[in-house]
Amino acid sequence: MKKVALAFDLGGTELRAALIDDAGCLLAFSSLSTDAAGGPAAVIRQIELLAETVLTETPDLSPIGIGIGAPGPLDPDAGVVIAAPTLVGWHEVPLADILHSHFQLPVRLENDANAAALGEWRYGAGRGAGSMVFVTVSTGIGGGVIADGRILHGRRGLAAEIGHMTITSEGERCFCGAVGCFEAVASGTALGRRATARTRPSDGSVLRSLAADADVTGRHVVEAARKGDADALELLDAEARWLGIGFTNLLHLYSPDVLVMGGGISHGFDLLHDQMVATVRERAMPAYRNVPIVAAQLGRHAGLIGAASLIFDGYGKADFEPMSPKSTDKPGTSVSAGKKEASNG
Numbered sequence: 001m002k003k004v005a006l007a008f009d010l011g012g013t014e015l016r017a018a019l020i021d022d023a024g025c026l027l028a029f030s031s032l033s034t035d036a037a038g039g040p041a042a043v044i045r046q047i048e049l050l051a052e053t054v055l056t057e058t059p060d061l062s063p064i065g066i067g068i069g070a071p072g073p074l075d076p077d078a079g080v081v082i083a084a085p086t087l088v089g090w091h092e093v094p095l096a097d098i099l100h101s102h103f104q105l106p107v108r109l110e111n112d113a114n115a116a117a118l119g120e121w122r123y124g125a126g127r128g129a130g131s132m133v134f135v136t137v138s139t140g141i142g143g144g145v146i147a148d149g150r151i152l153h154g155r156r157g158l159a160a161e162i163g164h165m166t167i168t169s170e171g172e173r174c175f176c177g178a179v180g181c182f183e184a185v186a187s188g189t190a191l192g193r194r195a196t197a198r199t200r201p202s203d204g205s206v207l208r209s210l211a212a213d214a215d216v217t218g219r220h221v222v223e224a225a226r227k228g229d230a231d232a233l234e235l236l237d238a239e240a241r242w243l244g245i246g247f248t249n250l251l252h253l254y255s256p257d258v259l260v261m262g263g264g265i266s267h268g269f270d271l272l273h274d275q276m277v278a279t280v281r282e283r284a285m286p287a288y289r290n291v292p293i294v295a296a297q298l299g300r301h302a303g304l305i306g307a308a309s310l311i312f313d314g315y316g317k318a319d320f321e322p323m324s325p326k327s328t329d330k331p332g333t334s335v336s337a338g339k340k341e342a343s344n345g
């Protein structure tokens with residue numbers, strides 16, 4: 001019988017739930033606008049409601065555990081959301097314990113970017129890689145690192161904050177307060193800002209027309225470039241150079257077998273690819289130059305699929321140990337006990 005897990009992707013704007021099998025397929029899906037202002041209690045009620053919805057759709061299937069991706073910083077081992085910046089009142093919330101009490105299933109919590117990295121690694125563009133770097137380029141830049149067959153967590157699960165590595169000493173200030181963060185110069189937001197600065201409302205440019213004369217976004221730049229717009233192509237060329245510089249750092253640091261790029265801006269991956277690769281070839285030391293840079297494959301469901309993968313056999317092998325509250329679980333009675341044995345084999 002196939003194994004299924006209940007997965008959640010807790011975002012600042014959207015809360016998504018799915019029942020996912022161990023082939024990475026979504027069997028049921030439902031979502032709600034996150035009640036981000038309502039505090040943890042309101043959002044946890046939404047999680048319970050969504051669980052009911054997807055489980056009702058699939059009455060013959062019983063999940064063996066719950067995987068959840070949530071905004072960092074969070075502590076994956078303790079199952080605690082430390083301080084989600086996009087969710088009001090989420091400070092030191094023991095989300096895994098709360099969900100375990102409600103559902104009586106093992107619960108694993110993971111940073112949302114790491115969850116997406118796990119999804120792409122197990123079921124998407126990084127399948128089969130021993131080491132992989134996943135970079136998501138959209139409003140911000142985030143990512144996750146698979147190193148030697150397991151997700152890299154670091155102290156308190158805070159490793160691989162890719163968007164805030166410094167890659168220049170100039171430019172706009174990042175929301176984190178620093179200048180020159182990868183995210184501040186290479187995110188979709190930064191790309192849109194450069195496009196907006198380059199044009200004016202009603203100037204007749206393709207970029208402004210696509211933006212209906214409002215501020216231009218990164219997506220508009222990709223769209224305009226597809227129409228052959230010279231301004232947009234130049235902006236994407238500069239964007240690809242910034243991405244190439246950041247990727248070069250990541251190749252030097254983690255030496256992955258493959259670098260996977262996702263996020264909204266990866267809709268322009270084909271337009272960015274050659275200049276990104278050229279920049280890497282120009283800047284990386286010879287041994288790092290030929291690492292493939294590929295587009296993510298799972299789209300917006302990468303985080304959900306990765307969250308589910310936390311629960312299935314084979315994930316990270318050595319470090320697979322589904323979270324279950326230490327004090328209340330009796331050995332041998334929960335799914336996690338069996339998993340621990342399996343993981344030692």
Ligand SMILES: [Zn+2]
Nearest residue numbers: 164174176181
């Ligand atoms: Zn920053």
